[in-house]
Amino acid sequence: MKGNADGGAQAGKPILTDGRILRGIIDGSFIPAFVIDRDHRVLHWNRALERISGIPAASVVGTNEHWRAFYDKPRPCMADLLVDGALNEIPRWYADKVRESSLLPEAFEAVDFFPALGEGGRWLRFTATLIRDDRGGIAGAVETLEDITEQKLAEEALRESQQRLYQILEGSPIPTFVIDRDHQVIFWNRALEALSRIRADDIVGTDEHWRAFYAQKRPCMADLIIDRKPHEIRRWYEGKGAPSKLLKEAFEATDFFPDLGQGGRWLRFTAAAIRNSQGALVGAVETLEDITEQRKAETSLQESEQRLHSILQGSTIPTFVIGRDHRVLFWNRALEELSRIPAKEVVGTNQQWRAFYGGERPCMADLLVDGDIRELARWYRGKYSKSKLLKDAFEAVDFFPSLADGTWVRFTATVIRNARGEVLGALETLEDITERKRSEIALKKAHDELEQRVEERTVDLLQFSESLKREIVERKEAEQKLRKRERELKRKTRSLQEVNTAMKVLLDQREQDRREVEEMILNNVRELLAPYLERLKKTKLNEAQMAHVRVLETNLDNIVSPFLKNLHSKHLNLTPKETRVASLIKEGRTTKEIAALLGMSVAAVEFHRNNLRKKLGLRNKKANLVSHLASM
Structure with a gap:
């Protein structure tokens, strides 16, 4: 009996020792934890859990009121459900928040928000696992908790930030797309849908963003930034782009996309790298700006400026233009002749005064640019008046002893303004009235x-x-x-x-000179073009190319022959296409051959044939069109 008693004491001692070790581990842990026994009574409630729950261990150990730390009324914790073996009840109490632990056997873990815990509630990740005795029976359960409130708040802030960014990009009028590290499209906003006519649903998740801009697959600028290939950017966008002056790891370019929209579009686009908080490259964003109308306006402006330049340059009225900074922008040939100063000597300088005065002083255009109308009286007293024809313009008559051999000039200066009414410069025109002035002086003297x-x-x-x-x-x-x-x-x-x-x-x-020029052109065609055409005909050309060579040879013959001259002199109302069709008919070409050579339909050729017969007076007559043209 004694031996059995001693043996029982020895058998119970390790269990007591194990209990003390477990208590020491749990109490010393910084992870909030509690342990319940088979009867759901709390055995351990460590200091970390005291801090987070605000409940001292002394008030809960030995009771089954551990629920007080988490809920506002009695209900089972996860440890309770494991002790009872009620695994089928876990989904009831924790719905979609729970899963089996991948690390511990007979353990479950979950994430939930506890509004009654702390101030304003806390998010906890908690794990409950069974404790078994030496015989494998359920002795209780331990539940550990991790406060992940800050993590949850950070994740929520990140989601809100991402949502705001998504809404900003989605609502932006700037066409934008984003690709990830694998070149897959992860964002394609509505503005880009409208520009490209490709729905986001059809492109997101693919690497086919090139379809919006090119007829065949090729990298976009964002792809090259992802691949870190700056030399490839130069290859694909040579002369069209450069590193961004505003953004780091970004390139910008301007290009024409013939496959975009109807008739193509001009785009200014910028691609920039996207990095995470650790600095790793995770994707690229590319924004696009449709500048087609701007380019058209710039082209129209250039053409308008060129027309204006041609008009002023060809004008017989001496004219110069200065900018806001008084520098000469234009000095036409008539003024070169009057002033004997070449345009290249004054354009870009503020020395327009040299043409008129012996020393530096303002011209009338300079005074208008400065808006200093009162100074006109100082420099042109008794000689100037406000223009009756032009707004913001003044005119004067003066004698310039340094101009030519002394010249009387009537000059008019007017302000040049932009569309907003801002002064851009001034234009001054001059009229040599020396002879008239001398006549007036002589008449007055008489x-x-x-x-x-x-x-x-x-x-x-x-x-x-x-x-x-x-x-x-x-x-x-x-x-x-x-x-x-x-x-x-x-x-x-x-x-x-x-x-x-x-x-x-x-x-x-002059008529004789004209005939000499025509003869010179004829000689040049025969000596400079005809030999090369003969060499070209001897090369290996396909049938279509040879046909074009023959047409070229025939047209050159027509140029130096009287045919086209007669055709135009007698019938000045022929269109250029009718002239080309007439030349090919004269060669004996069929309607189909003419259509192929000129790139038009057979019906169009027939239409031009009928117009030729009508204009040549052959309509409803039996006269042959080929013969008639050959006779010309």
Whole structure:
């Protein structure tokens, strides 16, 4: 009996020792934990759980009220369900929040929010596992808890941030797409759907974003950034793009996409790398801006500026234009001739004054650019007036001794404004009125002399009795002068006739020059083009290429032959296409051959044939069109 008693004591001792070890491990752990026995009574409630629950161990150990730490009314914790072996009840109490532990046998883990825990509630990740005795029987259960509130709040903030970013990108009017590290599209906003006419549902999850921009597969700029291939960016976008000045690891470019929309679109696009918080490359974003209308406007502006440049350059009126900074932007040929200063010497400088003055001083255009109208009176006192024809314009007449051999000029300056009414510069035109001014001066001088003579004659009549005789004599002298003047007029008339004769000679010379130019063109065609056409015909050409060569040879023959000249001189209302069709008909080409050569339908060729017959007067007649054209 004694031996059995001792044996029982020895058998129970390890269990007691194990209990003390378990208590020490749990109490010393920083992980909140509690242990219940087979009767659901709390055996251990460590200090970490005291802190998180606000319930001291002394008030809960030995009771089955551990639920108080987590819920506002009695209900089983997960440890309770395991002790009871009620695994089928776990889904009831924890629904979609629980799963079997992948690390521990006979253990379950879950994540849930406990509004009664702490201030404002806490998110906990908790794991419950069975405790078995030496015989394998259920002795109780241990449940550990991990406060993941901060993690949950961070995840929620991240989701909200991602949602906000998604809404911003989705609602943005800027077409945008995002690809991941594997070049798969993860975002394609509505603006890009509208631009590309490709729905996000058809493209997200694929690597076919190239379809929106190109006819065949090739990398977009975002792909090249993902692959870290800057040299490939230069290859694909040579002369069209460069590293972004605003964004790091970003490139931007401008290009025309003929397959985008109707007639193609001009896009300015920027691609940038996307990195995570650790700096790892996780994707790329590419934004696009449709600048088609802007490019069209720029082209129209360039064409308009070119037309204006041509008009001013070809004008016989001396003209110059200055910018807001008083630098010369334009100096036409007429002004070059008047001022004897080449445009290249003044364009880009503020030395327009050199043409008119001996020292530096403002021209009228300079004063208008500065908006300093009061200074006009200082520099042009008694010589200027406001233009009656142009707004913001003034005109003046002045003598410029340094211009040519001294020149009288009427000049007009007007402000140039942009669409917003802002001053961009000024334009000044000049008119050489030297001859007119000299005539006016001579006329005034003669008028003054005549008045003086009349006054003298009046005094003579009062002072001398014989003044009448002298006046008669003077009148006779005046008549002689008048006859002399008439003779001078006749002499000038003869001079004008001689000038007309000289003009006729010049016109005859111009006609002769024209014939020489035509002969020169004929010789150039025969000597410079015909030999190369002969060499080209001897090369290995396919039938279509040879046909085009023959057409080229025929057209060159027509150029140097009188056919096209006769055709246009007699029928000036032929269109260019009708002229080309007529040339090919004259060669004996069939309707199908002409259609193939000119890239038009057979019906179109027939339409041009009918128009030719009508314009040549062959409609409803039996005359052969080929023969008629050959006779020309």
